[in-house]
Every structure is written in structure tokens, then in C-alpha cells.
Amino acid sequence: MPSEFELIRTYFSRPTPQAVLGPGDDCALLAPSAGSELAITTDMLVEGTHFLADTDPWQLGWKALAVNLSDLAAMGAKPRWALLAGSLPEVRAAWLASFAEGVFACASRYAVDLVGGDTTRGPLNLCFTVLGEVPVGTALRRDRALSGDDIWVSGWPGLAALGLAELQGRTRLPEALAKRCLAALQRPIPRVELGLELRRRGLANAAIDVSDGLLADLGHVLERSAVAAEVFAGRLPLRSAGADPLLARQCQLAGGDDYELVFSALPARRVELAALAAELDLPLWRIGRMVGAAESRLTLLDENGDEMAVDSRGYDHFG
């Protein structure tokens, strides 16, 4: 059986041109760019909680890194470095090789160096820490939304949750839609370029990524910014023809795992945002507005302007 050190060397040692010192010492050494702040986040993925035992290892590797890069995207930070700690119940070389391929496919897509980590024995658990950079004082934050801001969401929220419903046999989607939804679930695309451009162009006042569900994550922005919101459900994109409309709506509003960005922006920036959407070939949907209020309430309105009940806002592991 190969040793822990051989394992790491075999599958996880790749060049780290962005590091002063990569894996192999007590710490990695990094040289932050002058005039930048570091954005850093860590996420733990557990078998049975976040993914199933039979999850394809390549997809798991991609997704474990991608969901962390999504947090950098939400701050408008440029991804640079990652560390991976993992516990494994056993050494399965084929599994590890495929998992590493998925990790490095995502890392090279977003120009991230894997600079360090830890491997140990235990129930399957993967913990990424990622670091990005952002010019001093320009990071997108949750606590900067203003009353009067438009509320925007990128891409196709809800597809990942529909994909999960399909996987779990809770619904039966047409083949093309099922494929699209499973891709959204298994190989999410962090909106790194969108976050970078929103930050560089100063277009967004506040931003967050949708990991727990659109309403739940928007709720965090409201709370941190001390504003309320009106969301018009009818403005949400419909690209799930063939799915149960009620389920599709539920997935859009409350489904997790999308990794789209939700952000707020001044109404004066609508034309620039439309131009950015075209440049990035990524739809941006204006789904509501921030309003001043005594409490951070979210009001959801249907196509007729009638108020809808807001429940099941998202997924809370200990809720």
C-alpha cells in the first residue's frame, strides 16, 4: 500500500507557479500582490451530507473546488491559491486519480494553484480553503445593498435542484432538460468572470452566491444590509419547459447548489449590466428591488402582483 506521502505526491503535486513555496514544507509560502486584500474561505463537503458515496469522483473533485471559487466570485476576488485537506476511508488509487483530475480541471480553468493540504484516514470528508485577491476596499460584500437598488440574479437558478429531484426519482424530466439540470448539479460553473467584472466596473453594491437557495441567500443580504426586498417571481427565467411548473418554481426560489450570483445595483446601471451580460454571454435577470423598511423582510409577488407565501427558504444543515 503506498504511503500517505507517496499518495499526495502521485496525485496532487503539480507545478505551483503562483506560490513562493508549494507543497512539501510545513506551510506554503505566498506573495500577496501589493495593493490587494486577500479574500479567503473554507468549505467542508461530507459524504452522505453533501454528496453520495457513488458520486463520480471527477465531478466531486470539480465541484468541491468550484463551490469555493463561487465564494470568491461573490466577493469579486481573483482566484489564486487553494489548499485541500481530505480524510479517506481507504486508498483507492483509481478513485483518487479521477478525483484529482476533476480538481485540477477546475483549478486550471480558473488559474488556481493547489499549494498545500493534508491527507488522513477517516470517513470521506473534503475541505478546501481558497484564496483570492481584490484591490483594497473594492470587494463586493453582503452589507452594502441600498434601498432603491435593483436586485439581479445571473444564469439559470433552480436547475441544480431540479437535477437533484430527477436523481432522487422525485420527478421525471424530459431528456434534454434532465441532462442540463444534472450538469448544473454535478459540474457547477462558478461565476468568477461575472464577479470580477461587477467589481472592476463598480456595478454592484452588494453580492452573494446562491448556495442555499435564492430567497435564503438574498435574505442574508437583506439582514446584513438592513433593507427589505420585493421580488417578482414572474421575472425569474423559465428554461425548464417540461418540468412540473410548481416544482420548477420551488427549485428556483429555494433550491440550493446553483452558484449563481445575486447582486444589487443602482437602477442607473441597467444599461451597463445589459452590456456586461452580452459580453459574458450570461443572462442577468432583474428580479426585484431593495426597499427601506424597519425589518429585513422579503416580499414575493406573483405574475399578478399578489403576495405569495414565502417558506422553505433554503437548506440549513442543523435547522
Add this chain to the structure above:
Amino acid sequence: MPSEFELIRTYFSRPTPQAVLGPGDDCALLAPSAGSELAITTDMLVEGTHFLADTDPWQLGWKALAVNLSDLAAMGAKPRWALLAGSLPEVRAAWLASFAEGVFACASRYAVDLVGGDTTRGPLNLCFTVLGEVPVGTALRRDRALSGDDIWVSGWPGLAALGLAELQGRTRLPEALAKRCLAALQRPIPRVELGLELRRRGLANAAIDVSDGLLADLGHVLERSAVAAEVFAGRLPLRSAGADPLLARQCQLAGGDDYELVFSALPARRVELAALAAELDLPLWRIGRMVGAAESRLTLLDENGDEMAVDSRGYDHFG
């Protein structure tokens, strides 16, 4: 049952004066010091592999952070920030409160801000990531030992492993020694001040912390520096009177979990190192020397200068 967010807020939100933005957004924001490099490391502790289910939560909190700070110490980096991701099988408020007290006791002792993290449900697993700073180009590394260097070790290697043997009923220590050994095992002291002073005074050529065992960790330095070593077992400190001498020697050479520093230094620095030991009130033992050789061999010599067999060099999780 309190939600995940309430949990984190209740037990893990403390002021983060060293962060631009602490917990509560997609990322923490940090402002690295000009002229510094970042040292970063991550370590995963798993129940059943690294600690037992009935481990005192305060001690676990202290140790989980301390072992990471030890990696910063080995680079001569000043600890600044930490992130903690954890998976928990259930929410036990008393356990969490005590665990958090242990974490923050260690964090405040070493002036570290807990700037972010993640909490999820799953088998008990704790993953710390810590960041420190070191002036550009001055970090202590494993790959800088020179033939002719003295080899030094700090403190009292072997006590933690003796404490584990006592806990597991493999030996029976005198009461005072048992207490000392259990403290070394359960509340390790990372040699942060020693690492900082070795780096500031330019005293060490190479350094590593002893997590897997003295010989095993020294072996990493030899390999990375492409030198060989002679270690004189008789120069190792004996402060385990009353313990089985063979077991005590085995623990000194191959026992893990000590978090002492092993380092190499030019013979010309012996007087300065003696002065530093006195200043820090921490013994430094000159236990051998680096020698040039075709392979990174470690030769262990007994009190009579006879070569001893070197085996069981340390603990390798998948070995």
C-alpha cells in the same frame, strides 16, 4: 434546535481586530502586511484517527489550533489568522461551548483571529487553516540544511507519546510524570516564540516541527535538503525518570504529537543558541550533525558511539 447560523454566531463569533472583514460574508477579507510573505497550512483532525470520542472538548479545541500554529512556528512565521471548518454528528451545546473556549484560549494566547469557517453535519472532523506572516525571503524551510550544521531539538520530545502509552494502559508512569506527559499530549505548546526568534536572528538554516516523530520529521529535512545526519541518542534529554527506559527512548525517537522544533544551525551559532534558550526558558539540545552524503541517510549512535537500528520512524496514516 438552534440553526447552523445561530450556532456559529453563539460560539464562534468573537472580535477580529486583525481582519478587514471577519465572519458573516462569503469570504473573510485580510490585509497582508507590506514586505511580508504569507505562510499557510491546513490540518484535518478526525475522531477515531487523531482523537477519541471522549476527548475533553476544551483540550481538543486547544490542540486542533495549536498543532496548526506549530506549522507556522516551524517556518518562523508570526500567527495572524485562522479558519475552522467542522462537521459534527449532532449539536451538543455544552460540548460546542467548551470546544470553542479551548479554541479561543489558544487563539488569544497566540494573538490569532478566527476570521471564518464552515459548519456542517457529519462524522466529527475538524479542519483548521492558519495563516501567518514572515518578511519576504526569510522563512525557515526544510530544504536549507547544510552539511556541517548542528542538529538541535527543543524542549522535551517524547513526553506526548509516553502520555498516550499511559492513557492506553501500555505503561504505568509515576504520578508526577504521568501528569506532565498527559499535559504534553493534551495541551501541546507550539514553539511559536522559538520559531520567530530563530528566524529573526537568522540562527537556523532549516527547521521542521515534530508531529510524526523526531526521526521521521528529521528525515523530511534530510530528504528535502539532500544531506545525511548523525544523531547521538545519548544527547537527547532524559526527563522521564520512572518510565520504562526502552519505552521512553522509543517515544523520544519515534513518538508523535510533540510539536517541538527540530532545526539545523551552523556550529558558529552555538553561543547565541544557548543565550536564546536561556531567554525563552526553553532547553535546546544539540543532538547531532548534518553530513554530506550520496543519500539522505540517518545514522543513530548510542552512548558508546555504536550504531543503533533505526526503525519505526514515525506514524504514517496510510503506511
